[in-house]
Amino acid sequence: MCNISKSDSDDQEFIDENQEIELTNRVFEIDSNEELQPLDGEQIWCNNMIDDLEDGVNINNFFHRVSSDQVIYQAKKRLKMIGKYVMGDLLGEGSYGKVKEMLDSDTLCRRAVKILKQRKLRRIPNGVQNVEREIKLLKSLKHKNVINLVDVLYNEEKQKMYLIMEFCVGSLQGMLESTPTKKFPLFQAHGYFTQLVDGLEYLHSKRVIHKDIKPGNLLLTLEGDLKISDLGVAEGQGSPAFQPPEIANGLDSFPGFKVDVWSSGVTLYNFVTGQYPFEGDSIYKLFENIGKGDFTIPDYIEDPLRNLLLGMLQKDPDDRFSLQQIRQHIWFTRRPPKNAAPVPIPPLRGDEWHRMTVLPYLFDHYYDAADAANEAQYFTERELNGIQIKQFFNENLVTLTVSEEMMKNEVEQNNGSAQTNQSSKRRWKKPISCITVRRLPGCKQS
Numbered sequence: 001m002c003n004i005s006k007s008d009s010d011d012q013e014f015i016d017e018n019q020e021i022e023l024t025n026r027v028f029e030i031d032s033n034e035e036l037q038p039l040d041g042e043q044i045w046c047n048n049m050i051d052d053l054e055d056g057v058n059i060n061n062f063f064h065r066v067s068s069d070q071v072i073y074q075a076k077k078r079l080k081m082i083g084k085y086v087m088g089d090l091l092g093e094g095s096y097g098k099v100k101e102m103l104d105s106d107t108l109c110r111r112a113v114k115i116l117k118q119r120k121l122r123r124i125p126n127g128v129q130n131v132e133r134e135i136k137l138l139k140s141l142k143h144k145n146v147i148n149l150v151d152v153l154y155n156e157e158k159q160k161m162y163l164i165m166e167f168c169v170g171s172l173q174g175m176l177e178s179t180p181t182k183k184f185p186l187f188q189a190h191g192y193f194t195q196l197v198d199g200l201e202y203l204h205s206k207r208v209i210h211k212d213i214k215p216g217n218l219l220l221t222l223e224g225d226l227k228i229s230d231l232g233v234a235e236g237q238g239s240p241a242f243q244p245p246e247i248a249n250g251l252d253s254f255p256g257f258k259v260d261v262w263s264s265g266v267t268l269y270n271f272v273t274g275q276y277p278f279e280g281d282s283i284y285k286l287f288e289n290i291g292k293g294d295f296t297i298p299d300y301i302e303d304p305l306r307n308l309l310l311g312m313l314q315k316d317p318d319d320r321f322s323l324q325q326i327r328q329h330i331w332f333t334r335r336p337p338k339n340a341a342p343v344p345i346p347p348l349r350g351d352e353w354h355r356m357t358v359l360p361y362l363f364d365h366y367y368d369a370a371d372a373a374n375e376a377q378y379f380t381e382r383e384l385n386g387i388q389i390k391q392f393f394n395e396n397l398v399t400l401t402v403s404e405e406m407m408k409n410e411v412e413q414n415n416g417s418a419q420t421n422q423s424s425k426r427r428w429k430k431p432i433s434c435i436t437v438r439r440l441p442g443c444k445q446s
């Protein structure tokens with residue numbers, strides 16, 4: 001019999017408003033004495049244990065506290081749909097609101113949704129109008145290196161706007177932060193920088209100035225495509241460390257396109273050195289330093305890259321390189337050799353495979369574990385840490401795993417007799433189960 005223990009875990013990181021927490025947020029852990037380990041990548045939830053607790057049994061009589069690395073499953077995920085989109089987990093949070101993963105139930109494409117609260121927007125002067133205007137603009141843009149706004153939904157009652165975008169696995173900022181050196185090898189920096197220039201050139205051709213180019217606004221798809229994001233709905237005038245001297249000095253008028261060239265120069269500097277050309281203890285000091293335009297480039301950055309950085313970070317916008325000059329620059333045109341391991345995309349909330357977070361919600365809503373066993377076409381038996389388990393295979397998507405011993409208990413409870421052969425699985429009301437996603441639906445980003 002598998003003992004579980006109650007723990008007042010404060011690890012609520014994975015729980016968001018979509019998740020209905022069973023057992024008032026308590027986490028259940030397998031007793032370490034039983035040595036029942038989760039199978040790789042599998043999740044277990046013990047429904048009959050939950051019933052015991054709901055019946056008001058004093059759990060302390062039965063359960064022992066064990067270390068948290070034994071935690072197997074903690075929360076029920078309640079399905080939430082916004083139109084045809086199935087909501088997944090939180091991806092991040094910006095100043096306007098949350099960004100969550102979504103699945104388009106028509107196309108099975110992974111999406112990200114930025115949830116904007118109109119109440120919040122109204123507090124910003126012209127906030128609502130600006131967003132509306134920007135949405136119109138974003139809808140008219142289509143380029144491989146610019147985040148695509150796929151759909152916009154409104155909920156009048158909740159006063160929310162949902163901006164549905166292409167799904168990305170993370171930002172270049174997150175990748176840089178995940179490395180000890182905080183920088184990319186030159187060939188990787190080159191790959192991202194050339195995509196950034198491609199995207200910027202497209203935006204400028206549409207007479208759009210981004211105003212907030214920085215690694216945090218450059219997202220990556222699973223395929224490694226760079227997407228310029230946060231167009232226009234970004235709050236304020238951009239991030240201070242990436243602002244050009246004409247803004248730091250408060251000039252009244254200046255060529256807007258050169259603002260993007262400057263911040264792309266700071267971004268490239270950051271990619272290849274892990275540092276910023278201008279720093280300051282306060283924003284005033286930072287702007288003072290930017291305003292003077294004096295900076296140094298570490299000696300290990302050699303020409304032609306040094307020359308490119310100097311050209312992009314010219315204090316006077318008229319002297320600053322144009323995008324055409326950048327494109328023709330020798331560093332741009334020649335790909336550096338791949339002489340180091342690339343910086344990988346860091347795990348998303350602990351998952352290095354960046355698996356779809358929508359699936360557990362779908363399983364919880366549509367998939368009854370008992371039905372899975374009933375519908376199973378194949379099963380296999382094996383031993384796991386001394387406990388006999390059965391795995392039922394349903395097509396190639398799902399494996400339902402049930403321990404023989406748990407099965408006995410369940411059947412005894414339900415029928416008063418212990419039946420452990422395969423036919424007994426039809427009688428289970430709530431088997432203790434593992435559901436493993438073996439294959440994810442593929443999706444080509446459109």
Ligand SMILES: Nc1ncnc2c1ncn2[C@@H]1O[C@H](COP(=O)(O)OP(=O)(O)OP(=O)(O)O)[C@@H](O)[C@H]1O
Nearest residue numbers: 091092093094095099112165166167168171230234
């Ligand atoms: N299309 C997307 N796919 C995956 N993650 C995304 C997507 N868009 C944004 N994110 C993530 O969501 C988080 C919040 O993004 P958002 O654009 O709202 O804010 P921000 O750029 O961090 O800040 P601000 O809006 O204040 O400038 C970021 O961590 C970002 O990486």
